[in-house]
Structures are given as structure tokens and as C-alpha cells.
Amino acid sequence: MRVFLLIVCAAALSCGPTPPAPVRVMAIVPVETRGYEPREVQLQTIGNITTLKGSVAELIGVARVTLDPNDPIQRGGIENLTDDQRYEVLLKDKGADVRGNYLDKAGVLWPADFHTWNMVTTYWNFENAWLYFQDLLASQTPAQTPDELNKMRVLYWPELKINDTLVTDNALYMSFVKSFAITPFQNEKTVPLAMNLGVIGHEVAHKVWSKRVFNDEGIHPTLRPSTGWSGEPFNLLRSLDEGLADFHGYGVTCRSLAGCTPDLLSVSIADQTYAKQRDVSRPDACLDEGLRQALKSFSADQWIRARELYLYGNLWAVSLYQAGSKTGGIGKVKSLQVALLAAYNDDRSQSPGLNQLVNRNLNNQMAFTPEAVAEAIASHIADVDLRRAFCSEAMDRLQLQCLRPDCTDKMPSCPGTTRRGTTCKVLPPLP
Numbered sequence: 001m002r003v004f005l006l007i008v009c010a011a012a013l014s015c016g017p018t019p020p021a022p023v024r025v026m027a028i029v030p031v032e033t034r035g036y037e038p039r040e041v042q043l044q045t046i047g048n049i050t051t052l053k054g055s056v057a058e059l060i061g062v063a064r065v066t067l068d069p070n071d072p073i074q075r076g077g078i079e080n081l082t083d084d085q086r087y088e089v090l091l092k093d094k095g096a097d098v099r100g101n102y103l104d105k106a107g108v109l110w111p112a113d114f115h116t117w118n119m120v121t122t123y124w125n126f127e128n129a130w131l132y133f134q135d136l137l138a139s140q141t142p143a144q145t146p147d148e149l150n151k152m153r154v155l156y157w158p159e160l161k162i163n164d165t166l167v168t169d170n171a172l173y174m175s176f177v178k179s180f181a182i183t184p185f186q187n188e189k190t191v192p193l194a195m196n197l198g199v200i201g202h203e204v205a206h207k208v209w210s211k212r213v214f215n216d217e218g219i220h221p222t223l224r225p226s227t228g229w230s231g232e233p234f235n236l237l238r239s240l241d242e243g244l245a246d247f248h249g250y251g252v253t254c255r256s257l258a259g260c261t262p263d264l265l266s267v268s269i270a271d272q273t274y275a276k277q278r279d280v281s282r283p284d285a286c287l288d289e290g291l292r293q294a295l296k297s298f299s300a301d302q303w304i305r306a307r308e309l310y311l312y313g314n315l316w317a318v319s320l321y322q323a324g325s326k327t328g329g330i331g332k333v334k335s336l337q338v339a340l341l342a343a344y345n346d347d348r349s350q351s352p353g354l355n356q357l358v359n360r361n362l363n364n365q366m367a368f369t370p371e372a373v374a375e376a377i378a379s380h381i382a383d384v385d386l387r388r389a390f391c392s393e394a395m396d397r398l399q400l401q402c403l404r405p406d407c408t409d410k411m412p413s414c415p416g417t418t419r420r421g422t423t424c425k426v427l428p429p430l431p
Ligand SMILES: [Zn+2]
Pocket: 202, 203, 206, 242, 245
């Protein structure tokens, strides 16, 4: 018996000491053909390859999360609990270490089973999202670090129940318990969302937004049922979080062998029409009358369940992407990613950031308009050509309401030479 165990341990790394980072390991990653294939990667930040824990992410297995308004301890509304209390109440099982199994082939670790492939790939995705934000934050003045992305808690394959529905085939950031979830997947035809690099980039962007715009509050005051914001300001706020997450998710894909992939979803979902509508490079993205009507009239509850949430967010992502692309390509898009992050939170300069625009107007939601948001972003774009291009795209695609042709009445940061773009037809004024 003893001999048998020794042989098992010699073949599988899980019994041995964990090698120091970087660790050479196989993962399923986007490749040159834009498909996903097993390739050797290096994990730069992993501490323990067996339990999949490192400085940027920590995977936790077999957790059980239940959101249930009929649960006696949730009945008072989870928004009335502190972040720590919510974690205690909603995580019915806090989970345990995962365990990866590998075979060592000439210094490269090969996952030995299905879950180990998924877990290594998940860690690699989180590491790349971290590297993306680290790069953008290092480019800020003064330079910053992505402190909110240290040891991100990732619930791997949890039993996640939301109002009695078991969540599968998804990847989520749950700000209310400050945890990510990589839920079980069953759809074998496509790349699971959890393995999609851009999707993980999108989820990590939610955490960055939550920290920098919402002051790391698990349920920000604007989002509380009954006492929070409602109507257009609420809908705009939620859509920005989603659309800008797509814009950053796209940015994270640029780190892969496949190169920048503005169409994040088409490899992962069956509905190709919808996937194309979420493409951040979509040249024909315009606010139309139906979307405008929904933005203005949907209740908070309707909006968060509607596709319009993402479609309106997409107009913001496309305005940024197209401004960069038309001004000079990928390098300019990166300048916009840096500027956008600066615009999330700025209490030092004369130009308030989105955090300030939201938190100084908690009781004055009508001040949170698309024009005010566009100004907060524009005022953080240093390059004048790029700022003009962003103003022009946003005026056009989002139908910003300005009295002057250069929009400087509503957006004083726009250069006087700005003119509204010509992609979209001007909508008639609302009755
Ligand atoms: Zn999202």
C-alpha cells in the first residue's frame, strides 16, 4: 500500500511542493485563429498551483450561495446588512480549498482532469485582467496600483441559487458579497463564459468600478431598492457599469495570442445577433427611439432584467472605441482606457470624476445626465484630438442634448472645433 502511494505521488504534482512562480502550465486560451486551444502559459502570480491561490486570485471550491427573500434572515432586505454580515448570511457554505492535479512533462504542468483545466484557465484569465488594470493604473498621474484586485475571491463551481433558480453557464461578480462566481457549465457547444478571457475582464472591471465609483460599498446607496435612484439616472448608471466593463473586457483580450477582440461574446453564446450588438467596435451603434424610450421609462427592476441595459451601455463603449480607432488606432484606444480609469474617481483636480458626480448628487439624481457623464470622461482625456473625437462620437451615438454645435454649453471640456458625428440620424425631440 505504501509503495502504491509513493508511485502515485511521483506521477502527480499535487502531493509535492508547489514550484515558485512563474509556473509553466497548460491552459485553454484564445489563439491566433481566435478559437480556444490548449497552450503553454506562465502564471506569474500563483502561490500554490495545487490550491490555485496566488496574489491576484484565490479559488474556493464547493461554496453554496443562496439569495432568497423568503429566508428569515434575508427578509429585512440584504441591503440593510453590512458587507460582512451579508457574506455570513448568503454563503450557506463558505467552501474549501480546490485541488488541482497535474502531470509534469519536461517542466510544463499538464492538468490531469477536467476541473484542473478549467481552474488553471480561470486563474490565467484573472491574472491577465489584473495585468491589464495594473498597466493602466501605472500610467495614471500619479501612478496607482490595483489594490482592489489583490486576492480576488473566486467561488469555483459553486451552488449559486438566486430566488430559487440555480445559476449555471455564467461568470459573475457579486459586489454584495465581494466575490466572483464561476458557475457550473453544461453548454458544450461554445466556449464557456467562465473560460472566455474578455468575459472575465468584464467581470473584473465591475470590481474596479465598484471600488472606484461606488467606494467599495457592496450595495451602493443609489442601487438600494425603494430608497435608491430610479428612472433614467438609475438606468444610465447601471448601463455605464456594463458598457464600460465591455470596453475594458475588450482591452483585456488584447493581451492574448488572438489579439484584441471587440466582439467578446460570439464565441460563447448561441444568439449571434445579440453578440454582435454587444461588439464594442460596432460602427452603426446609435440610440434609436425605442432604446431612448426604454431608457427614460423603464423602472429599475425592468432595466436590470432587460437587454436594453447592455445595449445602451454599448453606445458608451462604442463612442470610446470609435473615437480611439478614428484618431489613430489601438494606441489611442489605450489612451482612452487610461483616461476612463482616471475619470472613475477624481477628487484632486477641478474636474470631478464619476465617483464625485454620483456621490455628491445622492439626493439629486437629476444631475446625473448623459451630458454630465460625457463631460466627466472628456475632461480626463489629455489629448485634444482624442477628446474632440470622443465628444463628437458621444454627441452622435448618444443623442446628447446640446444648444451649441460644439456642445461646449453642456460639455465645456469639448474643444470649440467639435462637431457632432454623422453616423446616426438625429432623433426628433421628445414630446
Ligand atoms: Zn456585467
